[in-house]
Amino acid sequence: MxxxxxxxxxxxxxxxxxxxxxxxxxxxxxxxxxxxxxxxxxxxxxxxxxxxxxxxxxxxxxxDPITRADSIIAINTGETENPEEKSNNDIDFLMQQMEWRETLENIENRKDTDELTAFAQEINQIRHAILSELSTALDAQHWDIARAITDKLRFIKKLQAEIERVEETLLDF
Structure with missing residues (x-):
């Protein structure tokens, strides 16, 4: 590697x-x-x-903080994982994902740019908190916890891309 x-x-x-x-x-x-x-x-x-x-x-x-973390984990454990091949077992986070997607869908349907801006800021704050958790887990060499946190970051990254897509759609009106 x-x-x-x-x-x-x-x-x-x-x-x-x-x-x-x-x-x-x-x-x-x-x-x-x-x-x-x-x-x-x-x-x-x-x-x-x-x-x-x-x-x-x-x-x-x-x-990229996600690939950087993946690299640190792989260097220290000798193991690389394909994130697409595993499932997330954090039920609470899976429920949160569904709530966020529903919120974004509702914002898009209402075409509410102010609510979209507030939602984007909220997700960005959550991203920063998750990055801090990841840094702590990596410093403590808690590799399994760090892997789980990078999974959360992958979702947040996709959600932020979806927020940007909705923003572009709303601004085209």
Whole structure:
């Protein structure tokens, strides 16, 4: 398994120094720029392109809190999970999901932009609270709890995308 933290010479931690990450990303990409390999063999050019793609993937992983958490869990446990293949057993959270979806559907039917804005703010606050829970679970090395929390974040991310879709629909009127 590739370790995106090692690629950027960063500690394996949920909190990432964004400025340092961006600085190291630019330095790595600059070193792999095609101009640097214009006189190199075809194989060296392919390796540079491959390494550049690896760096882009690592950056994507580290910038997204969900994939960053998944990576931390995998690095520490040696186990990777496919979130699409497992089910969420948190009945309370499943009920909450249904309530949120119903709320969003009602807002969309009423075409109430003020209520949509308030709902979006509420979900964003919940997202921040869940991110804090995730950070705590990862720091305490409670991997199963952290996995469950990343599942919640995946749902919140989808819900926020759905909120944006409704917002675009309402603004088109």
């Amino acid at each position: 590739n370790n995106p933290f090692a690629l950027f010479d960063l500690p394996v931690a949920f909190q990432v120094d964004s400025a340092l990450l961006n600085e190291r990303y630019l330095a790595l990409q600059k070193s792999l720029h095609p101009d640097n390999f214009s006189a190199a063999s075809a194989q060296e050019q392919r390796l540079a392109i491959q390494k550049s793609a690896e760096i882009n993937d690592a950056l994507r992983i580290l910038k």
